[in-house]
Amino acid sequence: MKKNAIACFAVLAFASLALTACSTPNEEVAPTAADVSDEAVEPVTISYWHTMSDAESAQLDSVIAEFETLYPAITVEPTRYAYDDFKTAITTGLAGDIAPDTARMDIAWVPEFADLGALSRVETLVPGFDEISSDVFPGPLSTTYWEDGYYGLPQNTNTQVLMWNKSQFESAGIMSAPVTFDEFAANACQLSKGTDQYGFALGGTYFWAPAPLFYAAGGEVTDPSMTTAKGYVNGSGSVQAFTILKDLYDEGCISPNLLGGGIGTADGHGTGLYSMIIDGPWMVDIYKGSYPDFETNFAPIPAGAGGTSSVVGGENVVAFASSQKSDAVGKWMAYLLSEDAQVSMAQVGMIPTRASLVGDTRLPGYFEVFMEQLETAKARVPHPNWGDMDGAISNAFQRILNGDQLVQISLDQAAQEIDALLK
Amino acid sequence: MQVLFFLLPGFLVLATFLILPMGYSLYISFFDWNIVDPDISKFVGFGNYTEILSDTIFQKAALNTAIYALVTVPGQIALGLALAIALNGALRGKGLYRTLFYLPVVTPWVVVALLFEYIFVGQGGLANYILVDLLRIASEPIRWLADPVLAFVPIHLLGIWKGVGWVGVIALAGLQVIPRDLYESAALDGVSNWQKFRFITLPLFRPTLVFLTVVLSIGAMNAYVSNQLITNGGDPQDQTHFILTYMYEKTFSGLEFGPGAAISYLLAMVVFMVSVVQLRLLRRESALGW
Numbered sequence: 215m216k217k218n219a220i221a222c223f224a225v226l227a228f229a230s231l232a233l234t235a236c237s238t239p240n241e242e243v244a245p246t247a248a249d250v251s252d253e254a255v256e257p258v259t260i261s262y263w264h265t266m267s268d269a270e271s272a273q274l275d276s277v278i279a280e281f282e283t284l285y286p287a288i289t290v291e292p293t294r295y296a297y298d299d300f301k302t303a304i305t306t307g308l309a310g311d312i313a314p315d316t317a318r319m320d321i322a323w324v325p326e327f328a329d330l331g332a333l334s335r336v337e338t339l340v341p342g343f344d345e346i347s348s349d350v351f352p353g354p355l356s357t358t359y360w361e362d363g364y365y366g367l368p369q370n371t372n373t374q375v376l377m378w379n380k381s382q383f384e385s386a387g388i389m390s391a392p393v394t395f396d397e398f399a400a401n402a403c404q405l406s407k408g409t410d411q412y413g414f415a416l417g418g419t420y421f422w423a424p425a426p427l428f429y430a431a432g433g434e435v436t437d438p439s440m441t442t443a444k445g446y447v448n449g450s451g452s453v454q455a456f457t458i459l460k461d462l463y464d465e466g467c468i469s470p471n472l473l474g475g476g477i478g479t480a481d482g483h484g485t486g487l488y489s490m491i492i493d494g495p496w497m498v499d500i501y502k503g504s505y506p507d508f509e510t511n512f513a514p515i516p517a518g519a520g521g522t523s524s525v526v527g528g529e530n531v532v533a534f535a536s537s538q539k540s541d542a543v544g545k546w547m548a549y550l551l552s553e554d555a556q557v558s559m560a561q562v563g564m565i566p567t568r569a570s571l572v573g574d575t576r577l578p579g580y581f582e583v584f585m586e587q588l589e590t591a592k593a594r595v596p597h598p599n600w601g602d603m604d605g606a607i608s609n610a611f612q613r614i615l616n617g618d619q620l621v622q623i624s625l626d627q628a629a630q631e632i633d634a635l636l637k
Numbered sequence: 638m639q640v641l642f643f644l645l646p647g648f649l650v651l652a653t654f655l656i657l658p659m660g661y662s663l664y665i666s667f668f669d670w671n672i673v674d675p676d677i678s679k680f681v682g683f684g685n686y687t688e689i690l691s692d693t694i695f696q697k698a699a700l701n702t703a704i705y706a707l708v709t710v711p712g713q714i715a716l717g718l719a720l721a722i723a724l725n726g727a728l729r730g731k732g733l734y735r736t737l738f739y740l741p742v743v744t745p746w747v748v749v750a751l752l753f754e755y756i757f758v759g760q761g762g763l764a765n766y767i768l769v770d771l772l773r774i775a776s777e778p779i780r781w782l783a784d785p786v787l788a789f790v791p792i793h794l795l796g797i798w799k800g801v802g803w804v805g806v807i808a809l810a811g812l813q814v815i816p817r818d819l820y821e822s823a824a825l826d827g828v829s830n831w832q833k834f835r836f837i838t839l840p841l842f843r844p845t846l847v848f849l850t851v852v853l854s855i856g857a858m859n860a861y862v863s864n865q866l867i868t869n870g871g872d873p874q875d876q877t878h879f880i881l882t883y884m885y886e887k888t889f890s891g892l893e894f895g896p897g898a899a900i901s902y903l904l905a906m907v908v909f910m911v912s913v914v915q916l917r918l919l920r921r922e923s924a925l926g927w
Contacts, residue, residue: 302889309672326892331673409760409778419873474872475759475782535673601890609874616873 258542259289261314263304264529265297269499269562277558281549288542308332308536315537316546318369318529321357321593322600327532328365329598334533335363339544346551346568353526354567357593369550370564371528372494373591374426375583376513382411382489391513395431398490398516399458403467405489414462415469415488417479419611421594421604423472424459425525426492429592431455432520435603436595436636443632447607448625451519456621460614473615484508494527495563495584512583524591528567599635606631666898678895685899694871695900698878701789705879706857709796714849716797717804722838724805725812739802746862749799754867757781757791764791785876788868792877795863800856804849811845812838851915855908861885880904 266274271294278290293314295303301323307313313332327333336358337343346367347355354368376398378391386405392398402413416423421435432451436443446452462468469488471477480497482488484505492515501508514522531550533543549555556566557576565584571577572585595603610628613619619627666685668678689695720738724731741749756763759780768775781787819837828836861881864870870882878886880900888897 305672305889305892330671330892469760470780470783471760473759473780473783474788474868475754475757475762475780477758477760605875612874 257287257289258539259291260316260537260539260542260546262290262292262546263295263300263314263317264292265295265300265318267496267499267562270559270564273559273562277550277555280554280558281546284549285542285545288545290546304332308534311536313534313536315539315543316531316533318531319366321354321368321526321528321530322596324358324366324530324532325360325596325600326598328360332535333365334535334537334540334543336366336533336544336547337364339533339540340367340547341544342548346548349570350551350567351569351588353588353591353593354528354530357526357528357596358530359596360598366530366532367547367551368567369529369531370556370559371526371567371588372496372565373524373526373584373587374422374492374494374515375524375587376515377483377491377493377497378511378513379483379486379489380509380511382486391511392516393514395427395458395516395518399462399467402462402490403465406465406467408466411486412469412482412488413467414490415479415482416459416472416492418472418474419608419615421607422525422527423492424455424611425594426515426523426591427459427518428452428455429523429525430515430520431458431518435607436632440595440597440636442636443603443629446629447632448622448629452625453621454519456611456614456625459611460621463615473612480504495565495581498578498580499563510580512580514583514587522587522590524587526588526591526593528565597636602635603632606635662898663902665894666902668895670894670898672892672894681895685895686903689896689899689903694875694878695880695883697876698871698880698883701878702858702860702880705789705793705796705860706854708793709800709857710850710853712793712797713800713804713853714808714846716801717849718808718842720801720805721808721812724809735806738805741799742802744799746799747866749795750863750866753791753795753863754782757867759783782868783873785873788873788877792863792867795867796857796860800853804853807849808842808845811842815841847915847918851911854911858904858908858911 264271264274271292274292278292282289297320300319304313304317304319304327308330319327324333340346343364347364350368351371354371355364358364358366358368376391382405383389383391383401388401388404392401398414405411405413421428428451431454433455434446434449434451436446459468463470463472469476469482471479471482477487479488479491479493480500481504483491483493484501498510501510515524516522531547533540533547537543551568553568553571556568556571557574560566560571560577560581563578565581565588566577594600597603606628610619610624613624613627614621618624667680667682669681669684670678724735728734757765759765759778759782762778762781764781765775765778769778779787781790815838819841820833823833823837859881860879864877864879864882865885868877870886871878881904884897884900884904887893887900
């Protein structure tokens with residue numbers, strides 16, 4: 215504990231946290247020995263950190279209110295962070311022994327924090343875990359698994375689909391969204407008009423951006439058991455995906471913004487600069503606010519050698535190992551996965567993770583294409599070093615676009631770099 | 638005893654927020670550090686230091702930081718000195734100019750970094766508008782931020798622009814202590830303006846110059862915000878990192894606390910050496926009776 219006390223001071227200085235934050239967390243609710251026998255009625259406050267938007271936070275408040283009616287002894291205290299600051303906040307929280315009881319975090323971070331020993335296994339922690347996990351989509355569920363067990367539950371999921379500007383398509387004589395890679399490439403070039411309009415745009419070179427096309431082309435990053443990337447990230451599907459993107463880029467059919475310093479995909483699509491982009495369900499609310507007259511159109515990702523596919527996104531709810539309130543934490547996590555909570559959060563654009571809700575009339579209409587896409591969507595490599603692997607692929611993609619290296623050679627290098635990270 | 642009593646509050650604040658964390662971070666730099674359970678951290682000796690020194694991204698970051706210092710420090714001093722000389726002369730509206738040139742200094746880094754990012758955006762940015770549409774120097778828009786070399790154009794320009802006002806104020810103070818009668822007697826001897834600058838202004842201005850060089854160099858080595866915002870740290874391809882953006886990425890994105898702490902100590906050593914050189918230079922000057 216002495217080390218932790220020093221750590222606490224160090225974190226205080228670096229993060230300029232208030233001194234009070236270093237006192238025993240939530241001491242007002244920490245049960246004393248005398249209370250243990252009477253645990254059921256002893257009021258408990260649990261903390262829950264998240265990165266939700268304004269609308270989502272407001273909806274979360276009503277979900278919490280319903281939960282607290284159900285369990286009057288438990289109070290949930292939500293704290294909202296900006297996504298960019300969230301990992302730092304959790305890290306400094308861990309260093310200073312002030313980590314929350316629960317949090318909703320990016321699915322890609324779960325293996326990383328589980329590997330650090332920061333998270334609790336949830337199989338016995340969450341009441342009814344077996345029933346919940348058997349009903350959750352397998353893709354999102356796989357993102358909670360690390361080494362020996364489950365370290366969270368998929369609270370909400372999402373994926374990316376194709377967004378296409380119908381009126382631009384129609385004025386070019388194209389009546390529907392592309393269904394195959396060939397149609398997609400042809401449409402992208404047909405709709406490009408120099409620097410005035412680009413048929414397609416990607417948000418950047420980080421893996422999330424090209425991932426749907428990568429998976430649809432039959433690409434894989436590693437083998438299923440995460441032992442090697444050789445023959446996977448530099449395999450034929452992967453090479454095909456990046457070759458198509460490179461060709462489109464050279465022909466001026468993809469906006470140059472993906473290499474940095476350009477107009478973002480959301481604004482570009484909303485203003486008609488980019489005819490097609492690939493993005494998620496949150497775009498509906500973004501366009502409602504920024505471009506209320508813009509007509510959003512979704513379509514499944516065009517099919518390549520691997521059929522249609524996409525990438526699984528979303529967030530998992532996790533329990534921190536430092537929490538002393540496992541009973542309340544388990545109940546809260548189970549409630550977030552309940553049909554009531556899932557349907558409630560769906561009203562603000564969060565896609566439920568329970569398969570039993572597919573086709574439920576209480577869900578917004580535009581969810582349909584995303585739920586359909588989720589059936590074939592794949593999760594990124596659930597590994598603590600995923601961030602560095604993402605960087606290796608992103609750098610390879612940049613070398614390809616800049617013409618520094620041929621597609622195969624660049625991906626061979628990425629495979630070598632990822633293999634080093636898998637060890 | 639009374640002295641100690643008055644020193645105590647300041648010392649406690651320093652100890653809590655500076656000395657203790659510095660010592661602790663030095664300790665961390667020798668471990669494969671586990672943030673959740675420090676007790677299981679593995680001692681690796683100088684392992685983190687050798688790992689970082691042979692890391693090609695770190696080497697590039699160190700080079701980028703050195704170039705940034707070599708470009709922006711002389712840049713700020715030359716322009717700041719020119720500004721100070723202009724303001725030191727008989728100029729109408731001196732106060733207004735002083736305020737205007739000081740404005741960038743007090744504007745937050747985040748605001749001006751975003752501003753420069755927008756100016757140098759590859760599609761439709763102001764810089765491209767001027768070069769392509771107005772001056773017609775470039776035939777097509779330049780994608781500043783997509784190029785590992787050109788990305789430094791906005792970063793270096795920002796570094797210079799932001800500091801000129803501060804250098805101007807310090808330099809002005811340095812110029813004003815130079816006795817007027819030296820210039821008057823030089824004028825009697827029929828000395829040219831350049832000779833006045835070369836043989837009176839520059840030698841007597843030297844202590845200020847040394848001070849500016851050292852303070853600005855330390856500032857340049859600690860550059861972080863502009864790079865983090867304009868190139869997300871290292872984009873493209875980890876080629877544009879500064880030492881501090883790489884330290885942040887290692888520590889808080891990669892959760893590699895040992896190597897992160899090692900980077901901060903390597904940087905601290907360089908900053909320390911620069912400070913020692915400064916003290917030597919100043920001492921030499923006082924020995925010469927300046």
